[in-house]
Amino acid sequence: MTVRWGLIGASTIAREWVIGAIRATGGEVVTVLSSDERRAKDYALENDIGSSSTDMAELLDSADIDAVYISTTNELHRDQCVAAAKAGKHVLCEKPLALSLEDAHAMVAAARKAGTVLATNHHLRNASSHVVMRDAIAAGKIGKPLSARVFHAVYLPSHLQGWRLDKPSAGGGVILDITVHDADTLRFVLGRNPVEVVAFAQSGGMGKHGLEDAVMGVMRFEDDILAQFHDGFTTRFAETGFEVHGTEGSLVARNVMTQRSVGTVMLHNADGEQALKLGTRNLYEAGLESFHAAIAGKGRPSASGEDGVWSLATGLAVIEAARTGRAINIETGL
Numbered sequence: 001m002t003v004r005w006g007l008i009g010a011s012t013i014a015r016e017w018v019i020g021a022i023r024a025t026g027g028e029v030v031t032v033l034s035s036d037e038r039r040a041k042d043y044a045l046e047n048d049i050g051s052s053s054t055d056m057a058e059l060l061d062s063a064d065i066d067a068v069y070i071s072t073t074n075e076l077h078r079d080q081c082v083a084a085a086k087a088g089k090h091v092l093c094e095k096p097l098a099l100s101l102e103d104a105h106a107m108v109a110a111a112r113k114a115g116t117v118l119a120t121n122h123h124l125r126n127a128s129s130h131v132v133m134r135d136a137i138a139a140g141k142i143g144k145p146l147s148a149r150v151f152h153a154v155y156l157p158s159h160l161q162g163w164r165l166d167k168p169s170a171g172g173g174v175i176l177d178i179t180v181h182d183a184d185t186l187r188f189v190l191g192r193n194p195v196e197v198v199a200f201a202q203s204g205g206m207g208k209h210g211l212e213d214a215v216m217g218v219m220r221f222e223d224d225i226l227a228q229f230h231d232g233f234t235t236r237f238a239e240t241g242f243e244v245h246g247t248e249g250s251l252v253a254r255n256v257m258t259q260r261s262v263g264t265v266m267l268h269n270a271d272g273e274q275a276l277k278l279g280t281r282n283l284y285e286a287g288l289e290s291f292h293a294a295i296a297g298k299g300r301p302s303a304s305g306e307d308g309v310w311s312l313a314t315g316l317a318v319i320e321a322a323r324t325g326r327a328i329n330i331e332t333g334l
Contacts, residue, residue: 003027003292004066006059006089008080010034010043011071013094017259018069018121019047021284025292027067033059056080060087067117067295070094074176078103081118085110090117090295092288095184096176096315097308101333104312108305117294119287119301120308124181125188126286128279129256129265133244134189136251136276141267143248145190145225150182151241152257153214153232173211175201175322176315178231181257183219183314184307189244192222194314194330201322202232217318219330251276259283306334 005022007014010032019029031051034040040052053059059068060083067090070080078098084091091111097104097120111118124130137145187193199217214232221227232238240257243250249269256263261283265276290302313332321328 001296003090003295004030004064006030006062006065006068007032007049008056008059008068008070008084009072010036010039014069014071015043015047017123017284018071018092018288019049021282021288022069024282024285025288027288027292030064031059031062056083060084060089065089067092067291069121071121075099078107081107082110085114085116085118088114088116090291092119092121092291092301093305093308094121095308096180096312097305098312099176101309101313101316104305104309105333108309111305117291117301118305118308119291119294120184120303120305120311121287122181122184122303122307122311123259123283123287124185124257126281126283126290126302127256127263128261128281129253129263130185130189130242132265132276132278133242133251133253134191136267137189137244137246138191141249142244142246142251142269145223145244145246147225147245148186148190148221148227149241149243149245150186150227150229150257151238152178152182153230153235153238154178154240155236156213156233173319174213174231174233175215175318176312178233179215179229179318180311180315182229182231184303184311185242185257186219186221186227187307187310189242190221190225190227192225193310194219194221194227194317196220196327196329197314197317197321198327199318199321201319212322215318215322217321219314309334 044052070093197219201212202214216230219227242253253265267274294301317328317330
């Protein structure tokens with residue numbers, strides 16, 4: 001079955017990653033929607049998409065659309081997702097799902113009621129590096145996990161800065177953009193849920209109107225695992241990494257918090273050090289393949305709507321912890 005897609009949002013991430021992944025996994029991009037008619041038409045032409053629209057109802061009413069990819073600014077996700085579910089469309093939504101847990105729950109509930117698939121576009125859990133780390137932990141290769149460390153401070157390129165740095169109402173700032181990815185990847189790799197967090201946020205000069213552009217903190221996961229994280233938009237020359245340390249060994253990954261299938265994972269234990277074998281599958285293609293399979297009733301998407309609720313709840317707790325200076329419990333309401 002060819003899944004026919006409508007793009008809600010003429011976005012950079014769709015152009016650079018998702019359109020190609022849809023096509024590579026057997027899907028067809030039928031139309032793109034933007035509030036700006038000229039942008040929609042130009043985007044369709046530049047990306048070989050057959051039609052464009054500025055009318056959400058028209059797109060959702062079309063019998064030629066099976067699924068939608070929502071990559072608009074964060075404050076728009078809830079209403080667009082709920083409308084799509086009511087129209088019987090499957091939804092792949094960018095993270096964070098919404099700006100509040102109430103809205104995220106409404107999105108999950110709408111998809112459940114309609115019997116449609118809702119997935120969150122958490123691409124990092126599709127990386128071979130994170131899959132092999134998860135599998136090594138599950139196989140007991142490092143013994144009992146005790147702690148983790150994620151460093152995901154990058155430099156936000158100029159063409160992506162915009163609303164992420166100057167529009168609080170759209171859910172800008174580094175926490176809802178990057179820390180939610182850390183939370184999801186940690187949940188995936190550790191196989192445990194976060195329970196509380198402490199954090200400090202920073203305004204290093206890029207963020208406007210009080211929006212944070214860097215954050216550091218510590219999450220406590222189930223089984224008393226501590227996970228340190230550092231996220232930023234302002235760090236030009238740092239590498240990214242992910243480490244998990246246990247009673248019998250450590251996993252040390254470098255340059256893996258990225259959209260590309262790159263980086264290394266080393267296993268350190270009493271036998272010495274070993275480079276774990278990694279695949280090269282495109283992260284977004286892996287995610288779209290699982291999404292298409294879920295639509296066909298074969299399994300679940302790589303990151304579900306409920307996974308998106310977990311990452312949002314963690315991000316909101318980080319914001320509250322940084323604002324208040326207190327440890328904040330992470331509660332999803334699921």
